[in-house]
Amino acid sequence: MSVIEIRGLTKDYGNNKGVFDLDFSIEEGDVFGYLGPNGAGKTTTIRHLMGFLNPDKGYTKVLGLDARTEAKKIQKRVGYLPGEIAFLENMTGLEFLKFMARMREMKDLSNMNNLIQRLELDPKGRIRKMSKGMKQKVGLVCALMDDPEVLILDEPTSGLDPLMQNVFVEIVHEEKRKGKTILMSSHSFEEVGRTCNRVGIIKDGRMVAIEDIRTLQEAKSKVYHITFYNEEELNSFKGICKELIGTNNSTAIVKITGNVDSLLKELAKYRIRDIESAHQSIEELFLHYYGGEKVD
Amino acid sequence: MINITLLKQNIKNNYKLFLVFCGILLMYFSIMITMFDPEREDAIRAMMNVLPQEMTNALNFNLLDTTLIGFMASYLYGFLVIMFPMIYIIIVSNRMMAKHVDSGSMAYLLATPNDRKNIALTQLTFLAGSIFLLIAYITVMGYLLAEGFFPGSLDKKIFFDLNLGAFALHFAFGGIGFLASSFFNETKHSLAFGGGIPILFFLISTLANVGGKLENLKYGTILTFYNNGDILNQIQGIYLNFSILFAIGFICYTFGVVIFNKKDLSI
Secondary structure, eight states: OOOOEEEEEEEEEEETTEEEEEEEEEOTOOOEEOOTTTTTSSHHHHHTTOOSOOOSSSEEEEETTEESSHHHHHHTTTEEOOSSSOTTTBBHHHHHHHHHHHHOOOOOOOHHHHHHHTOOOOSSSGGGGOOOHHOOOOOOHHHHTTTTTTEESSHHHHHHHHHHHHHHHHHHHHHHHTTTTEEEEEEEHHHHHHHSSSEEEETTTTTEEEEEEHHHHHHHHEEEEEEESSSSHHHHHHHHHHHHHEETTTEEEEEEEOOOOHHHHHHSSEEEEEEEOOOHHHHHHHHHHHOOOOOO | OHHHHHHHHHHHHHHHHHHHHHHHHHHHHHHHHHOOSSSSSOOOHHHEEEHHHHHHHHHHHHHHOHHHHHHHHHHIIIIIHHHHHHHHHHHHHHHHTTTHHSTHHHHHHHHHHOOOOHHHHHHHHHHHHHHHHHHHHHHHHHHHHHHHTTTOOOHHHHHHHHHHHHHHHHHHHHHHHHHHHOOSHHHHHHHHHHHHHHHHHHHHHHHHHGGOOOOOOOGGOOOGOOOOHHHHHTOOOHHHHHHHHHHHHHOOOOOHHHHHHHOOOOO
Protein backbone atom coordinates (compact mmCIF):
# COMPACT_ATOMS: atom_id res chain seq x y z
CA MET A 1 0.00 0.00 0.00
CA SER A 2 1.26 3.43 -0.90
CA VAL A 3 1.56 5.81 2.01
CA ILE A 4 0.57 8.76 -0.12
CA GLU A 5 -1.61 8.23 -3.15
CA ILE A 6 -2.74 10.94 -5.53
CA ARG A 7 -5.04 9.91 -8.37
CA GLY A 8 -6.25 12.21 -11.12
CA LEU A 9 -6.15 15.18 -8.77
CA THR A 10 -7.45 18.34 -10.40
CA LYS A 11 -8.12 21.70 -8.78
CA ASP A 12 -8.69 24.43 -11.31
CA TYR A 13 -8.40 28.01 -10.07
CA GLY A 14 -8.71 29.42 -13.58
CA ASN A 15 -5.96 31.20 -15.51
CA ASN A 16 -4.06 27.94 -15.65
CA LYS A 17 -3.54 28.12 -11.88
CA GLY A 18 -4.06 25.05 -9.77
CA VAL A 19 -3.15 21.42 -10.32
CA PHE A 20 -4.23 19.23 -13.21
CA ASP A 21 -4.49 15.44 -13.40
CA LEU A 22 -1.80 14.80 -10.85
CA ASP A 23 -1.14 11.12 -10.52
CA PHE A 24 1.57 9.75 -8.30
CA SER A 25 2.20 7.80 -5.17
CA ILE A 26 4.84 7.67 -2.48
CA GLU A 27 5.77 4.34 -0.95
CA GLU A 28 6.64 3.58 2.62
CA GLY A 29 10.15 4.73 3.51
CA ASP A 30 10.45 7.01 0.50
CA VAL A 31 11.82 10.50 0.86
CA PHE A 32 10.08 12.29 -1.95
CA GLY A 33 11.25 15.69 -3.12
CA TYR A 34 8.51 17.76 -4.68
CA LEU A 35 10.29 20.17 -6.90
CA GLY A 36 8.99 23.09 -8.88
CA PRO A 37 9.21 26.84 -9.31
CA ASN A 38 7.03 29.20 -7.24
CA GLY A 39 3.35 28.96 -8.09
CA ALA A 40 3.70 25.58 -9.78
CA GLY A 41 1.12 23.90 -7.53
CA LYS A 42 3.25 22.33 -4.79
CA THR A 43 1.37 23.94 -1.92
CA THR A 44 -2.00 23.25 -3.57
CA THR A 45 -1.10 19.55 -3.73
CA ILE A 46 -0.02 19.56 -0.10
CA ARG A 47 -3.24 21.30 0.99
CA HIS A 48 -5.16 18.46 -0.62
CA LEU A 49 -3.06 15.94 1.27
CA MET A 50 -3.91 17.77 4.49
CA GLY A 51 -7.62 17.75 3.66
CA PHE A 52 -7.87 21.54 3.44
CA LEU A 53 -9.13 21.59 -0.14
CA ASN A 54 -11.86 19.71 -1.99
CA PRO A 55 -10.60 18.24 -5.25
CA ASP A 56 -12.49 19.17 -8.43
CA LYS A 57 -11.64 15.72 -9.70
CA GLY A 58 -9.71 12.74 -8.39
CA TYR A 59 -8.71 12.01 -4.84
CA THR A 60 -5.80 11.90 -2.45
CA LYS A 61 -5.21 9.23 0.13
CA VAL A 62 -2.79 9.21 3.03
CA LEU A 63 -2.12 5.91 4.79
CA GLY A 64 -5.00 4.46 2.79
CA LEU A 65 -7.50 6.99 4.17
CA ASP A 66 -9.26 9.69 2.18
CA ALA A 67 -7.41 12.92 2.91
CA ARG A 68 -10.51 15.09 2.81
CA THR A 69 -13.00 13.05 4.81
CA GLU A 70 -10.77 11.17 7.21
CA ALA A 71 -8.37 13.96 8.07
CA LYS A 72 -8.81 13.44 11.80
CA LYS A 73 -7.54 9.86 11.69
CA ILE A 74 -4.71 10.79 9.36
CA GLN A 75 -3.44 13.78 11.34
CA LYS A 76 -2.44 11.78 14.40
CA ARG A 77 0.07 9.94 12.23
CA VAL A 78 1.25 12.88 10.14
CA GLY A 79 3.60 15.75 10.94
CA TYR A 80 2.98 18.86 8.90
CA LEU A 81 4.98 21.99 8.29
CA PRO A 82 2.94 24.67 6.51
CA GLY A 83 4.60 26.75 3.83
CA GLU A 84 3.29 29.94 5.33
CA ILE A 85 4.45 30.81 8.80
CA ALA A 86 1.49 31.80 10.96
CA PHE A 87 1.10 30.82 14.56
CA LEU A 88 -1.47 31.61 17.19
CA GLU A 89 -1.26 35.12 18.51
CA ASN A 90 0.58 36.32 21.57
CA MET A 91 2.31 33.10 22.47
CA THR A 92 5.91 32.32 23.17
CA GLY A 93 7.52 29.55 21.17
CA LEU A 94 7.35 27.19 24.11
CA GLU A 95 3.72 28.02 24.89
CA PHE A 96 2.82 27.32 21.29
CA LEU A 97 4.68 24.01 21.18
CA LYS A 98 3.11 22.89 24.45
CA PHE A 99 -0.29 23.96 23.19
CA MET A 100 0.22 21.90 20.01
CA ALA A 101 1.45 18.96 22.08
CA ARG A 102 -1.77 19.06 24.09
CA MET A 103 -3.84 19.41 20.92
CA ARG A 104 -2.12 16.26 19.66
CA GLU A 105 -2.62 14.57 23.02
CA MET A 106 1.11 13.93 23.30
CA LYS A 107 2.25 12.54 26.62
CA ASP A 108 5.99 12.63 26.22
CA LEU A 109 7.71 15.95 25.59
CA SER A 110 11.29 14.63 25.54
CA ASN A 111 11.35 14.54 21.75
CA MET A 112 10.20 18.14 21.65
CA ASN A 113 12.94 19.29 24.02
CA ASN A 114 15.47 17.28 22.08
CA LEU A 115 14.53 18.98 18.82
CA ILE A 116 14.57 22.42 20.45
CA GLN A 117 18.17 21.77 21.47
CA ARG A 118 19.28 20.35 18.17
CA LEU A 119 17.81 23.17 16.15
CA GLU A 120 19.19 25.69 18.65
CA LEU A 121 15.74 27.20 19.04
CA ASP A 122 15.27 29.76 21.77
CA PRO A 123 11.63 29.00 22.58
CA LYS A 124 11.13 31.55 25.33
CA GLY A 125 10.64 34.59 23.13
CA ARG A 126 7.32 35.73 21.72
CA ILE A 127 6.76 34.18 18.31
CA ARG A 128 5.65 37.49 16.85
CA LYS A 129 9.08 39.00 17.55
CA MET A 130 11.06 36.03 16.23
CA SER A 131 13.11 36.13 13.04
CA LYS A 132 11.91 34.15 10.05
CA GLY A 133 14.45 31.41 10.69
CA MET A 134 13.43 31.09 14.34
CA LYS A 135 9.77 30.81 13.35
CA GLN A 136 10.69 28.13 10.84
CA LYS A 137 12.41 26.19 13.63
CA VAL A 138 9.26 26.40 15.75
CA GLY A 139 7.32 24.97 12.79
CA LEU A 140 9.85 22.18 12.30
CA VAL A 141 9.82 21.16 15.97
CA CYS A 142 6.04 21.18 15.79
CA ALA A 143 5.99 18.89 12.75
CA LEU A 144 8.56 16.44 14.11
CA MET A 145 7.89 16.32 17.86
CA ASP A 146 5.13 13.69 17.86
CA ASP A 147 7.39 11.24 16.01
CA PRO A 148 4.82 10.79 13.19
CA GLU A 149 4.97 8.04 10.56
CA VAL A 150 4.55 10.49 7.71
CA LEU A 151 6.09 13.92 7.32
CA ILE A 152 4.67 16.51 4.96
CA LEU A 153 6.98 19.49 4.85
CA ASP A 154 6.29 22.53 2.70
CA GLU A 155 9.60 24.25 1.95
CA PRO A 156 11.20 23.09 5.19
CA THR A 157 14.53 24.89 4.89
CA SER A 158 13.27 28.33 3.95
CA GLY A 159 14.74 30.90 6.31
CA LEU A 160 17.28 28.51 7.81
CA ASP A 161 20.97 29.39 7.71
CA PRO A 162 23.34 26.87 6.02
CA LEU A 163 24.39 25.40 9.37
CA MET A 164 20.78 24.74 10.32
CA GLN A 165 20.06 23.39 6.85
CA ASN A 166 22.74 20.80 7.57
CA VAL A 167 21.09 19.91 10.87
CA PHE A 168 17.82 19.57 9.02
CA VAL A 169 19.39 17.25 6.43
CA GLU A 170 20.77 15.12 9.28
CA ILE A 171 17.35 14.94 10.88
CA VAL A 172 15.75 13.89 7.60
CA HIS A 173 18.36 11.15 7.21
CA GLU A 174 17.61 9.89 10.71
CA GLU A 175 13.88 9.90 10.08
CA LYS A 176 14.48 8.03 6.86
CA ARG A 177 16.46 5.39 8.75
CA LYS A 178 13.55 5.04 11.14
CA GLY A 179 11.45 4.14 8.11
CA LYS A 180 9.44 7.35 7.92
CA THR A 181 7.80 8.41 4.70
CA ILE A 182 8.57 12.00 3.85
CA LEU A 183 7.25 14.41 1.28
CA MET A 184 9.06 17.71 1.12
CA SER A 185 8.55 20.48 -1.35
CA SER A 186 11.35 22.68 -2.47
CA HIS A 187 12.49 24.90 -5.27
CA SER A 188 16.10 23.98 -4.77
CA PHE A 189 17.48 20.98 -6.54
CA GLU A 190 20.55 20.99 -4.31
CA GLU A 191 18.43 20.64 -1.19
CA VAL A 192 16.36 17.83 -2.63
CA GLY A 193 19.51 16.15 -3.92
CA ARG A 194 20.90 15.96 -0.40
CA THR A 195 17.87 14.41 1.21
CA CYS A 196 15.54 12.65 -1.20
CA ASN A 197 15.64 9.37 -3.07
CA ARG A 198 12.82 10.23 -5.45
CA VAL A 199 11.89 13.49 -7.06
CA GLY A 200 8.74 14.74 -8.70
CA ILE A 201 8.95 17.85 -10.81
CA ILE A 202 5.83 19.95 -11.18
CA LYS A 203 5.35 22.83 -13.53
CA ASP A 204 2.20 24.89 -14.18
CA GLY A 205 0.20 22.42 -12.11
CA ARG A 206 1.27 19.37 -14.08
CA MET A 207 3.72 16.70 -13.10
CA VAL A 208 6.44 16.69 -15.74
CA ALA A 209 8.68 13.99 -14.33
CA ILE A 210 9.01 11.57 -11.49
CA GLU A 211 12.48 10.14 -11.29
CA ASP A 212 14.94 8.45 -9.09
CA ILE A 213 17.30 11.07 -7.73
CA ARG A 214 20.30 9.38 -9.38
CA THR A 215 18.71 9.52 -12.80
CA LEU A 216 18.12 13.20 -12.39
CA GLN A 217 21.58 13.86 -11.08
CA GLU A 218 23.04 12.08 -14.06
CA ALA A 219 20.83 14.00 -16.46
CA LYS A 220 21.77 17.21 -14.81
CA SER A 221 24.66 19.06 -16.36
CA LYS A 222 27.16 20.99 -14.37
CA VAL A 223 29.33 23.86 -15.41
CA TYR A 224 32.91 23.97 -14.12
CA HIS A 225 35.29 26.89 -14.24
CA ILE A 226 38.77 25.41 -14.39
CA THR A 227 41.71 27.75 -13.98
CA PHE A 228 44.98 26.42 -15.36
CA TYR A 229 48.44 27.35 -14.24
CA ASN A 230 49.10 29.16 -17.48
CA GLU A 231 47.59 29.68 -20.90
CA GLU A 232 49.84 27.08 -22.55
CA GLU A 233 48.34 24.37 -20.43
CA LEU A 234 44.88 25.70 -21.20
CA ASN A 235 45.61 25.67 -24.89
CA SER A 236 46.73 22.08 -24.84
CA PHE A 237 43.60 21.14 -22.85
CA LYS A 238 41.39 23.00 -25.34
CA GLY A 239 42.53 20.66 -28.06
CA ILE A 240 41.24 17.57 -26.30
CA CYS A 241 38.14 18.67 -24.40
CA LYS A 242 34.86 18.30 -26.27
CA GLU A 243 32.64 19.80 -23.57
CA LEU A 244 34.38 23.17 -23.59
CA ILE A 245 31.91 26.04 -23.89
CA GLY A 246 34.23 29.01 -23.42
CA THR A 247 37.52 30.34 -22.10
CA ASN A 248 38.54 33.35 -20.11
CA ASN A 249 42.25 34.15 -19.66
CA SER A 250 43.62 30.86 -18.37
CA THR A 251 40.20 29.58 -17.28
CA ALA A 252 38.26 26.97 -19.25
CA ILE A 253 34.48 26.77 -18.87
CA VAL A 254 33.32 23.19 -19.25
CA LYS A 255 29.81 21.82 -19.23
CA ILE A 256 29.52 18.21 -18.18
CA THR A 257 26.44 16.06 -18.16
CA GLY A 258 26.41 13.13 -15.79
CA ASN A 259 29.71 11.60 -14.84
CA VAL A 260 32.69 13.86 -14.21
CA ASP A 261 35.10 10.97 -13.97
CA SER A 262 36.67 11.33 -17.39
CA LEU A 263 37.08 15.09 -16.96
CA LEU A 264 38.89 14.62 -13.65
CA LYS A 265 41.16 11.96 -15.09
CA GLU A 266 42.06 14.26 -17.96
CA LEU A 267 42.64 17.23 -15.65
CA ALA A 268 45.05 15.18 -13.57
CA LYS A 269 47.57 15.61 -16.38
CA TYR A 270 47.62 19.38 -15.90
CA ARG A 271 48.56 21.83 -13.23
CA ILE A 272 45.33 23.39 -11.96
CA ARG A 273 45.08 26.54 -9.87
CA ASP A 274 41.40 26.36 -9.11
CA ILE A 275 38.24 24.51 -9.99
CA GLU A 276 34.79 25.85 -9.27
CA SER A 277 31.39 24.49 -10.06
CA ALA A 278 28.47 26.73 -10.92
CA HIS A 279 25.06 25.65 -9.67
CA GLN A 280 22.20 25.06 -11.98
CA SER A 281 18.74 26.43 -11.39
CA ILE A 282 15.59 24.35 -11.69
CA GLU A 283 14.66 26.08 -14.90
CA GLU A 284 17.99 25.13 -16.43
CA LEU A 285 17.51 21.61 -15.19
CA PHE A 286 14.12 21.46 -16.87
CA LEU A 287 15.50 22.71 -20.12
CA HIS A 288 18.29 20.25 -19.98
CA TYR A 289 16.23 17.31 -18.84
CA TYR A 290 13.77 17.85 -21.64
CA GLY A 291 16.41 18.49 -24.25
CA GLY A 292 15.64 22.19 -24.43
CA GLU A 293 11.98 21.65 -25.29
CA LYS A 294 9.51 23.92 -23.63
CA VAL A 295 7.26 22.00 -21.30
CA ASP A 296 3.64 22.89 -21.06
CA MET B 1 -16.90 16.81 20.46
CA ILE B 2 -15.13 19.92 21.63
CA ASN B 3 -11.47 20.37 22.37
CA ILE B 4 -10.74 21.52 25.92
CA THR B 5 -7.19 22.67 25.11
CA LEU B 6 -8.46 24.99 22.41
CA LEU B 7 -11.30 26.20 24.62
CA LYS B 8 -8.79 27.12 27.33
CA GLN B 9 -6.67 28.92 24.77
CA ASN B 10 -9.71 30.96 23.71
CA ILE B 11 -10.34 31.91 27.32
CA LYS B 12 -6.72 33.00 27.67
CA ASN B 13 -6.87 35.09 24.51
CA ASN B 14 -10.18 36.79 25.23
CA TYR B 15 -10.68 37.18 28.96
CA LYS B 16 -9.16 40.67 28.99
CA LEU B 17 -11.60 41.89 26.37
CA PHE B 18 -14.44 40.27 28.32
CA LEU B 19 -13.35 42.04 31.51
CA VAL B 20 -13.17 45.39 29.71
CA PHE B 21 -16.80 45.02 28.65
CA CYS B 22 -17.77 43.93 32.17
CA GLY B 23 -16.11 47.07 33.49
CA ILE B 24 -17.81 49.40 31.00
CA LEU B 25 -21.21 47.87 31.77
CA LEU B 26 -20.61 48.11 35.51
CA MET B 27 -19.79 51.79 35.14
CA TYR B 28 -22.91 52.61 33.10
CA PHE B 29 -25.19 50.48 35.28
CA SER B 30 -24.04 52.11 38.50
CA ILE B 31 -24.27 55.63 37.08
CA MET B 32 -27.75 55.06 35.65
CA ILE B 33 -29.23 53.23 38.62
CA THR B 34 -28.08 55.89 41.08
CA MET B 35 -29.83 58.48 38.91
CA PHE B 36 -33.20 56.82 39.55
CA ASP B 37 -35.39 58.63 42.03
CA PRO B 38 -38.77 57.04 42.79
CA GLU B 39 -40.09 60.15 44.53
CA ARG B 40 -39.36 63.00 42.19
CA GLU B 41 -38.85 63.33 38.50
CA ASP B 42 -35.40 61.89 38.23
CA ALA B 43 -32.40 63.72 36.90
CA ILE B 44 -32.11 61.63 33.77
CA ARG B 45 -35.73 62.19 32.84
CA ALA B 46 -35.25 65.93 33.18
CA MET B 47 -32.24 65.61 30.92
CA MET B 48 -34.16 63.58 28.36
CA ASN B 49 -36.97 66.10 28.29
CA VAL B 50 -34.55 68.64 26.92
CA LEU B 51 -33.90 66.44 23.91
CA PRO B 52 -36.39 66.29 21.01
CA GLN B 53 -38.92 63.48 21.35
CA GLU B 54 -37.76 61.77 18.12
CA MET B 55 -34.29 61.47 19.47
CA THR B 56 -35.23 59.90 22.80
CA ASN B 57 -37.52 57.62 20.81
CA ALA B 58 -34.73 56.63 18.49
CA LEU B 59 -32.40 55.84 21.37
CA ASN B 60 -35.16 53.81 22.98
CA PHE B 61 -34.83 56.12 25.98
CA ASN B 62 -38.54 56.74 26.31
CA LEU B 63 -39.44 56.21 29.90
CA LEU B 64 -41.87 53.34 29.90
CA ASP B 65 -43.12 53.86 33.42
CA THR B 66 -41.86 55.42 36.62
CA THR B 67 -40.99 52.25 38.53
CA LEU B 68 -37.41 51.09 38.96
CA ILE B 69 -37.88 48.26 36.44
CA GLY B 70 -39.46 50.70 33.96
CA PHE B 71 -36.49 52.95 34.41
CA MET B 72 -34.00 50.12 33.86
CA ALA B 73 -35.93 48.68 30.92
CA SER B 74 -35.75 52.06 29.17
CA TYR B 75 -32.34 53.43 29.94
CA LEU B 76 -30.31 50.26 30.32
CA TYR B 77 -32.04 47.51 28.33
CA GLY B 78 -33.17 49.78 25.51
CA PHE B 79 -29.70 50.76 24.42
CA LEU B 80 -26.64 49.90 26.52
CA VAL B 81 -27.40 46.21 26.97
CA ILE B 82 -27.95 45.96 23.23
CA MET B 83 -24.94 47.92 22.08
CA PHE B 84 -22.05 46.85 24.30
CA PRO B 85 -22.51 43.08 24.13
CA MET B 86 -23.07 43.49 20.38
CA ILE B 87 -19.63 45.08 19.98
CA TYR B 88 -18.09 42.32 22.08
CA ILE B 89 -19.77 39.70 19.90
CA ILE B 90 -18.62 41.31 16.65
CA ILE B 91 -14.99 41.32 17.81
CA VAL B 92 -15.00 37.80 19.26
CA SER B 93 -16.98 36.05 16.52
CA ASN B 94 -14.51 37.37 13.96
CA ARG B 95 -11.64 36.06 16.06
CA MET B 96 -13.16 32.60 16.39
CA MET B 97 -12.90 31.42 12.78
CA ALA B 98 -12.07 33.98 10.10
CA LYS B 99 -9.01 35.29 11.88
CA HIS B 100 -7.45 31.81 12.11
CA VAL B 101 -8.14 31.19 8.43
CA ASP B 102 -6.96 34.63 7.34
CA SER B 103 -3.70 34.42 9.28
CA GLY B 104 -3.14 30.75 8.45
CA SER B 105 -3.02 29.53 12.04
CA MET B 106 -6.04 27.33 11.24
CA ALA B 107 -3.56 25.09 9.39
CA TYR B 108 -1.93 24.21 12.72
CA LEU B 109 -5.26 23.58 14.43
CA LEU B 110 -6.37 21.24 11.62
CA ALA B 111 -2.99 19.50 11.51
CA THR B 112 -3.87 18.00 14.90
CA PRO B 113 -6.17 14.99 15.33
CA ASN B 114 -9.24 17.25 15.45
CA ASP B 115 -11.54 17.47 12.47
CA ARG B 116 -13.09 20.69 11.27
CA LYS B 117 -16.34 19.99 13.11
CA ASN B 118 -14.51 19.65 16.45
CA ILE B 119 -12.68 22.93 15.90
CA ALA B 120 -15.80 24.81 14.77
CA LEU B 121 -17.89 23.44 17.65
CA THR B 122 -15.19 24.41 20.14
CA GLN B 123 -15.09 27.96 18.80
CA LEU B 124 -18.88 28.12 18.79
CA THR B 125 -19.03 26.88 22.36
CA PHE B 126 -16.66 29.58 23.47
CA LEU B 127 -18.56 32.32 21.64
CA ALA B 128 -22.04 31.27 22.80
CA GLY B 129 -20.75 30.47 26.30
CA SER B 130 -19.10 33.85 26.71
CA ILE B 131 -22.28 35.59 25.50
CA PHE B 132 -24.20 33.66 28.13
CA LEU B 133 -21.68 34.64 30.79
CA LEU B 134 -21.78 38.29 29.78
CA ILE B 135 -25.59 38.42 30.09
CA ALA B 136 -25.47 36.39 33.32
CA TYR B 137 -22.97 38.93 34.65
CA ILE B 138 -25.27 41.79 33.63
CA THR B 139 -28.19 40.07 35.36
CA VAL B 140 -26.36 39.51 38.63
CA MET B 141 -24.70 42.92 38.60
CA GLY B 142 -27.95 44.71 37.72
CA TYR B 143 -29.80 42.82 40.42
CA LEU B 144 -27.20 43.58 43.08
CA LEU B 145 -27.05 47.27 42.16
CA ALA B 146 -30.83 47.62 42.12
CA GLU B 147 -31.22 45.79 45.42
CA GLY B 148 -28.29 47.67 46.90
CA PHE B 149 -29.60 51.14 46.13
CA PHE B 150 -33.35 50.49 46.24
CA PRO B 151 -33.98 47.37 48.34
CA GLY B 152 -37.16 45.53 47.48
CA SER B 153 -38.25 47.79 44.60
CA LEU B 154 -37.14 45.61 41.66
CA ASP B 155 -39.74 43.49 39.85
CA LYS B 156 -37.74 40.30 39.60
CA LYS B 157 -39.92 38.55 37.02
CA ILE B 158 -39.71 41.39 34.53
CA PHE B 159 -36.03 41.88 35.25
CA PHE B 160 -35.37 38.22 34.48
CA ASP B 161 -37.38 38.43 31.25
CA LEU B 162 -35.44 41.49 30.14
CA ASN B 163 -32.20 39.56 30.58
CA LEU B 164 -33.55 36.41 28.99
CA GLY B 165 -34.58 38.45 25.97
CA ALA B 166 -31.21 40.16 25.86
CA PHE B 167 -29.55 36.76 25.85
CA ALA B 168 -31.83 35.56 23.02
CA LEU B 169 -31.00 38.66 20.98
CA HIS B 170 -27.26 38.35 21.50
CA PHE B 171 -27.37 34.62 20.87
CA ALA B 172 -28.81 35.51 17.45
CA PHE B 173 -26.16 38.22 16.88
CA GLY B 174 -23.51 35.68 17.84
CA GLY B 175 -24.97 33.28 15.26
CA ILE B 176 -24.76 35.91 12.54
CA GLY B 177 -21.18 36.74 13.51
CA PHE B 178 -20.19 33.08 13.66
CA LEU B 179 -21.78 32.31 10.31
CA ALA B 180 -19.91 35.19 8.66
CA SER B 181 -16.70 34.19 10.40
CA SER B 182 -17.05 30.59 9.18
CA PHE B 183 -18.07 31.56 5.67
CA PHE B 184 -15.43 34.13 4.79
CA ASN B 185 -11.71 33.50 4.50
CA GLU B 186 -10.72 37.09 5.16
CA THR B 187 -11.39 39.04 8.32
CA LYS B 188 -12.37 42.16 6.40
CA HIS B 189 -15.30 40.31 4.81
CA SER B 190 -16.16 38.51 8.02
CA LEU B 191 -16.27 41.82 9.88
CA ALA B 192 -18.22 43.56 7.13
CA PHE B 193 -21.04 41.00 7.32
CA GLY B 194 -20.75 39.61 10.85
CA GLY B 195 -20.53 43.12 12.24
CA GLY B 196 -22.37 45.02 9.53
CA ILE B 197 -25.63 43.06 9.72
CA PRO B 198 -26.15 43.44 13.50
CA ILE B 199 -25.23 47.13 13.29
CA LEU B 200 -27.64 47.55 10.38
CA PHE B 201 -30.41 45.82 12.38
CA PHE B 202 -29.66 48.18 15.24
CA LEU B 203 -29.81 51.27 13.01
CA ILE B 204 -33.04 50.13 11.37
CA SER B 205 -34.64 49.60 14.77
CA THR B 206 -33.45 53.06 15.84
CA LEU B 207 -35.21 54.57 12.83
CA ALA B 208 -38.31 52.44 13.37
CA ASN B 209 -38.52 53.70 16.96
CA VAL B 210 -38.84 57.28 15.73
CA GLY B 211 -42.34 56.28 14.67
CA GLY B 212 -44.64 57.56 11.94
CA LYS B 213 -44.09 56.02 8.53
CA LEU B 214 -40.68 54.80 9.61
CA GLU B 215 -42.35 52.45 12.05
CA ASN B 216 -42.79 49.89 9.29
CA LEU B 217 -39.04 49.47 9.27
CA LYS B 218 -39.49 47.31 12.35
CA TYR B 219 -40.26 44.43 9.98
CA GLY B 220 -36.70 44.71 8.69
CA THR B 221 -34.83 44.05 11.91
CA ILE B 222 -34.61 41.19 14.37
CA LEU B 223 -34.49 43.71 17.23
CA THR B 224 -38.27 43.84 16.90
CA PHE B 225 -38.31 40.47 18.69
CA TYR B 226 -36.73 42.14 21.68
CA ASN B 227 -39.16 44.87 22.68
CA ASN B 228 -38.48 46.29 26.13
CA GLY B 229 -41.98 47.84 26.29
CA ASP B 230 -43.66 44.49 25.61
CA ILE B 231 -41.47 42.78 28.18
CA LEU B 232 -42.26 45.44 30.76
CA ASN B 233 -45.98 45.04 30.12
CA GLN B 234 -45.55 41.25 30.12
CA ILE B 235 -47.30 40.92 26.74
CA GLN B 236 -47.97 37.29 26.00
CA GLY B 237 -45.98 37.01 22.77
CA ILE B 238 -42.59 37.82 24.28
CA TYR B 239 -41.52 34.22 24.82
CA LEU B 240 -42.45 33.33 21.28
CA ASN B 241 -40.32 36.29 20.15
CA PHE B 242 -37.41 35.07 22.26
CA SER B 243 -37.77 31.60 20.76
CA ILE B 244 -37.58 33.10 17.29
CA LEU B 245 -34.31 34.83 18.24
CA PHE B 246 -32.93 31.59 19.66
CA ALA B 247 -33.99 29.79 16.48
CA ILE B 248 -32.25 32.39 14.28
CA GLY B 249 -29.09 31.93 16.34
CA PHE B 250 -29.32 28.16 16.24
CA ILE B 251 -29.80 28.09 12.46
CA CYS B 252 -26.86 30.46 11.90
CA TYR B 253 -24.55 28.42 14.17
CA THR B 254 -25.54 25.21 12.40
CA PHE B 255 -24.94 26.67 8.96
CA GLY B 256 -21.63 28.09 10.15
CA VAL B 257 -20.39 24.65 11.21
CA VAL B 258 -21.72 22.95 8.06
CA ILE B 259 -20.19 25.53 5.73
CA PHE B 260 -16.84 25.48 7.49
CA ASN B 261 -16.85 21.71 7.33
CA LYS B 262 -17.29 21.75 3.56
CA LYS B 263 -15.40 24.73 2.24
CA ASP B 264 -11.97 25.06 0.65
CA LEU B 265 -9.35 26.38 3.03
CA SER B 266 -6.37 28.07 1.45
CA ILE B 267 -4.24 27.84 4.54
